[in-house]
Amino acid sequence: DGKMKNHLARLCRIYVKNRDLMSEAILSAFPKGTEVFLPQGGQYLWVKMPEHIIADELFFEAAEKDILLAPGTLFNRQGHYRNCLRFCYAQELTQAILDAIEYTGSLANR
Numbered sequence: 001d002g003k004m005k006n007h008l009a010r011l012c013r014i015y016v017k018n019r020d021l022m023s024e025a026i027l028s029a030f031p032k033g034t035e036v037f038l039p040q041g042g043q044y045l046w047v048k049m050p051e052h053i054i055a056d057e058l059f060f061e062a063a064e065k066d067i068l069l070a071p072g073t074l075f076n077r078q079g080h081y082r083n084c085l086r087f088c089y090a091q092e093l094t095q096a097i098l099d100a101i102e103y104t105g106s107l108a109n110r
Contacts, residue, residue, distance in 0.1 A: 018089040029105025043090035049083045067100045
């Protein structure tokens with residue numbers, strides 16, 4: 001009766017808004033040279049930081065503030081993507097999430 005189609009269209013609009021806001025927050029907070037790759041589908045941003053930044057180190061430092069990150073090495077057995085993070089934008093972007101992005105960016109900027 002069209003309810004699912006309307007629901008999916010609404011979710012897509014929300015996800016696009018969340019994706020764009022999160023991407024802007026990351027590019028604003030993270031070091032110059034950081035790239036955000038927008039997905040063709042799904043709910044995750046792939047973030048590539050400058051080569052000297054080790055995402056696994058950010059993971060442990062952010063965890064001390066109860067911020068959970070997904071370093072790129074989780075997604076490759078050979079240890080590639082050491083300077084990458086994955087962010088999910090499927091949930092509402094609360095101030096706490098935006099603050100966590102800013103804090104993580106400050107760690108990466110050291």
